[in-house]
Amino acid sequence: MSDSQDAASGASAAELARRPPGLGVLLGLDAGAEGLSEEEAAYARASKAPATVAAYRSDWAEFDEWCHREGHRALPAPPAAVSGYLTALARAGAKVSTMSRRMAAIRFFHALQDLPDPTSPARVSTVWDGIRRTHGAPPDGSDALMPPHLFDLVAATATTRSFRTRPDEPDLAGARDRALLLVGFWSALRCSELCALTVADVLPHERGRTLVIPRSKTNQSGEQAELVILPYAAHPDACPVRALQAWLELAGITEGPVLRRVSTGNRATPGPLHRASVHRRITALVAAAGLDQLTPAPRYSPHSLRAGFVTWAHTRGASDREIAAQTRHRSLASIGGYVRVQTAWEANAATNLGI
Incomplete structure (x- = not known):
């Protein structure tokens, strides 16, 4: 949706910032969602596993809520929002694997709107490298179940x-x-x-x-x-x-x-x-x-x-x-x-x- 279309719809800047991008595709809506034909909608629904859809939705909601609370725009997210979010997660004791998954969801939702990857700027990558070096640890895996x-x-x-x-x-x-x-x-x-x-x-x-x-x-x-x-x-x-x-x-x-x-x-x-x-x-x-x-x-x-x-x-x-x-x-x-x-x-x- 263009800026002129946004204005015509009466959506406020805050509403636009918090609008989940491409959610119609992720939720598997009927043909017409996101301007898709019936065939396109069917293929879009098949593009991601249900578990992946659920994970992306959950992770985006977490990031969106944090941005709203901290006064950042979630879409498109500025580098300060992403680096600040990662820092907050690290401070709260989140695992590196969890933070990596959240970054993947942020990248995905931006890609759905043809927006630049907000996790690639130097500010974000530098903070992310520091978090991984400081908090990285071997995976906390399950024990192997074998005889006896x-x-x-x-x-x-x-x-x-x-x-x-x-x-x-x-x-x-x-x-x-x-x-x-x-x-x-x-x-x-x-x-x-x-x-x-x-x-x-x-x-x-x-x-x-x-x-x-x-x-x-x-x-x-x-x-x-x-x-x-x-x-x-x-x-x-x-x-x-x-x-x-x-x-x-x-x-x-x-x-x-x-x-x-x-x-x-x-x-x-x-x-x-x-x-x-x-x-x-x-x-x-x-x-x-x-x-x-x-x-x-x-x-x-x-x-x-x-x-x-x-x-x-x-x-x-x-x-x-x-x-x-x-x-x-x-x-x-x-x-x-x-x-x-x-x-x-x-x-x-x-x-x-x-x-």
């Missing part, structure tokens, strides 16, 4: 559900949790990929199953589907294929999402699990297995299954390239970050100095 704790959680899953008005039944939530843990570990899928997995993505193979991942963090356009293998395990209780098949058969799932919520009546619902649900299940199973009583207590999250695969495979002698064939990491350096702490004492010259 992985099998402790599997053993803690429920097997039977009792009812007052009908005979005992196999516990569907327990069957689902066993599939979640074992498939999540063996496949090394990201949590978002695990939750998005559908029956159509699971292909039979004489040695197990092949999982087709249409899109991923590193393949967002889906130009070529990625393949992940799910082999039979030697021990039935540790086998992801058997656990997956048992869950699907008990739940009567023949199409749609693989991992689903289970109702209080012990029935699988149509909707898929989400990351928050996965986190709650892992936390509950940690408590059921008594691992929360350990000192220190392990810090497990949905990402712990993927980290556990990488760490366990490395300790079993797999090369970084072999691990990357399953995890689909593009950079082998990323794999080293998973195992550095766990393997720092292995094959290290400092342990064999003879003094």
Whole structure:
């Protein structure tokens, strides 16, 4: 919208400054929003994942509110607003990763309006470099969930559900949790990929199953589907294929999402699990297995299954390239970050100095 159009609309300067840029596109409004045709609007809606949209909206609202409170214009934001905002975040103890994400949202909203990147001026970049050097720290990652704790959680899953008005039944939530843990570990899928997995993505193979991942963090356009293998395990209780098949058969799932919520009546619902649900299940199973009583207590999250695969495979002698064939990491350096702490004492010259 031009200055003359703004004036004609009667919008005040304050209102214009706080107007969320390009929000119609982000919210997936109907054709006509932002002057888009129906086809353009459809492609615009497909340009960002829902989680990314939610994160951008939240981060922009935070920045917009800060600017309004401090007397700065949010759009376009002057360098003083961005550097001041970063300084305020650092003062409040925000993590560098959080501040980096907020900067990405600010850049994005300005780009939607074809405005210059407000994070690029020297004032902002210099302050940002100083914040990273002063407050930068290694990522506060989750612990790797692998044997034997992985099998402790599997053993803690429920097997039977009792009812007052009908005979005992196999516990569907327990069957689902066993599939979640074992498939999540063996496949090394990201949590978002695990939750998005559908029956159509699971292909039979004489040695197990092949999982087709249409899109991923590193393949967002889906130009070529990625393949992940799910082999039979030697021990039935540790086998992801058997656990997956048992869950699907008990739940009567023949199409749609693989991992689903289970109702209080012990029935699988149509909707898929989400990351928050996965986190709650892992936390509950940690408590059921008594691992929360350990000192220190392990810090497990949905990402712990993927980290556990990488760490366990490395300790079993797999090369970084072999691990990357399953995890689909593009950079082998990323794999080293998973195992550095766990393997720092292995094959290290400092342990064999003879003094």
